[in-house]
Amino acid sequence: MRSFDFHQSGEIGDAAGALGREAAIIAGGTNLLDLMKIQVMTPERLVDITRLDGLSAIEADGENLRIGALVTNTHLAGDSRIRAGWPLLSRAILAGASAQIRNKATTGGNLLQRTRCPYFYDTSQACNKRAPGTGCAAQGGAGRMLALFGTSPDCLAAHPSDMATALTALQASVEIRAASGEIRTVPMHEFYRGPGDSPDIETVLAPDDIVTAVLLPAPRAGTKQTYRKVRDRASYAFALVSVAAIVKVEDGRIAEASLAYGSIAPHPWMNHAVEEMLVGQAPSDDLFARAGEALTAAPAPHPDTEYKRPLLRRTLIAALREATGLSESAHGVDTARIPA
Ligand SMILES: Cc1cc2nc3c(=O)[nH]c(=O)nc-3n(C[C@H](O)[C@H](O)[C@H](O)COP(=O)(O)OP(=O)(O)OC[C@H]3O[C@@H](n4cnc5c(N)ncnc54)[C@H](O)[C@@H]3O)c2cc1C
Ligand code: SF4
Known part of the structure; x- marks a missing residue:
């Protein structure tokens, strides 16, 4: 690991002032520290935000919830309001990582975790995301974890977050504080950028922006929610494909559907x-x-991900069957109905 400055602050303006192109925020550190140890990420300064006030609570705002960026994955998945009103989110989080990692991992860090493309992690390989302009070793290499959609010739990588997939189906928004102190909210579906010709830039965040919260709208009455994740083994594995489904059936017909x-x-x-x-x-x-x-x-876009097309089809069908009541929930899958 390369040496770096460490800046810890209890005041958000001070933390934002220490950010910039050569700095990185550290929250739980479960992704960032792994990347720093193998020199995939080499920030000159780490800005520790874990002592900032007001980012560690889940607060009700009417029927909506405001989830602070430092709320851990364990806290969020276990919150009784989340389990009752947004069970899809709880299920998606619990389908990821391990209990120990979820205890440290934060809401903001989960959204901003980096890809699991193996060439991104191997500094001897060309990777436009890690080292812009060097090429993409995954093109012509092995790539069963790569993406099916939304890729560019410069990068074929997939985003691995289960939580972000659930939050997208739930139509959540991300609250962001700019260095100027201005707060803006960005819908989940506008938060990430496609790779284009600069796959190193993954979101709409500026280098000195801080994600402060995720805003969860009230659950839609009468809907059923389900999350289906297919992976190589039953736990402690990233998704090959996953489907988050929120569906309402009324008078024998599908009245609403939100899928991610x-x-x-x-x-x-x-x-x-x-x-x-x-x-x-x-x-x-x-x-x-x-x-x-x-x-x-x-x-x-890559021959190694061709298998994901039938897998995704079958996973969507299974999720829709559950969410519409055509089949019972599979073992271990939460399909909860939100009261009308
Ligand atoms: C072995 C293993 C298995 C895993 N399996 C899964 C899985 O199955 N599914 C899944 O979804 N995830 C999985 N993960 C990923 C895990 O969920 C992430 O590592 C974790 O959520 C990151 O959160 P963190 O707080 O530790 O982030 P950090 O490591 O602290 O930060 C991650 C990134 O986010 C940035 N960041 C953090 N907080 C903020 C903020 N508030 N504002 C702006 N930028 C910020 C950091 O600068 C950094 O770039 C796994 C991880 C490991 C190590
Ligand atoms: S797919 Fe993206 S992350 Fe993977 S090697 Fe190519 S540029 Fe890097």
């Missing part, structure tokens, strides 16, 4: 055409099969 897909794009993926296909229709296997075909119509 994880580990298949550089950021949690949405496809509103699929939701439009579903709304107004009676739930059926034929409808769900057509939705899966529409979702996965585009060819995979």
Whole structure:
């Protein structure tokens, strides 16, 4: 690990003042420290935000919730309000990492965790995300964890966060404090950037912005929520594909659908055409099969991720069957109905 300055502050303006292009925020450190040890990230200064006031609570704002950026994954997944009103979020978090990591990992850090592309972690390999302009070793290399959608010729990497996928389906927003002190909120689906020709820039954050909270809108009455994650082993593994589904069935027809897909794009993926296909229709296997075909119509950008297309189709169908009541919840899958 390279040497670095360490700045710890109890005042957010002071912390923001210490940020900049050569600095990095450290929260739980479960991703950043791993990357620093192997010199994938080499900040000259670490700005420790864990002593900032007001970022560690989950607060009600009417029927909405404000989740401070330092709320740990364990705290969030176990909160009784989350379990009752947003069980999808609890389930997605508990499907990730390990209990020890979730105890340290924070809400802000989870959103901003880096990709798991193996070439990103190997400093002997070309990687535009780690070292802009060097190329992309994944093109022509091995790549079963890469993305299906939203890639560019410069980067094929997927975003691995389970929590971010759930928050996208839940239509949450990210609260951001600029160095000037101005606070803005950005919807989850606008928070991440596609790779384009600068895959090193992953979000709309400026170098001295601090994520201060995630804002969760009130759960939609009468909906059912489910999160399905497919991975190589039953725990302690990143998703190959995941589906977060929030669906309302009324009078035998789908009245609302909000769907997000994880580990298949550089950021949690949405496809509103699929939701439009579903709304107004009676739930059926034929409808769900057509939705899966529409979702996965585009060819995979890398031959090693071709398997993700049928896997994603089947995962979507299973999630929709559960969320609409065509099938019972699978073992270990939370499908909770929000009271009408
Ligand atoms: C073995 C292992 C398995 C894992 N499995 C999964 C899994 O299955 N699913 C899953 O979703 N995740 C998984 N993770 C990732 C884990 O969820 C993240 O490491 C964790 O959420 C990061 O949070 P942190 O607070 O430790 O972030 P840190 O490591 O402190 O920071 C991560 C990044 O976020 C930035 N950052 C942190 N907080 C802020 C803020 N408030 N504002 C602006 N920038 C900020 C940092 O500068 C850094 O770039 C796994 C991790 C490990 C090590
Ligand atoms: S896919 Fe992206 S992260 Fe992976 S090697 Fe290519 S540029 Fe780097």
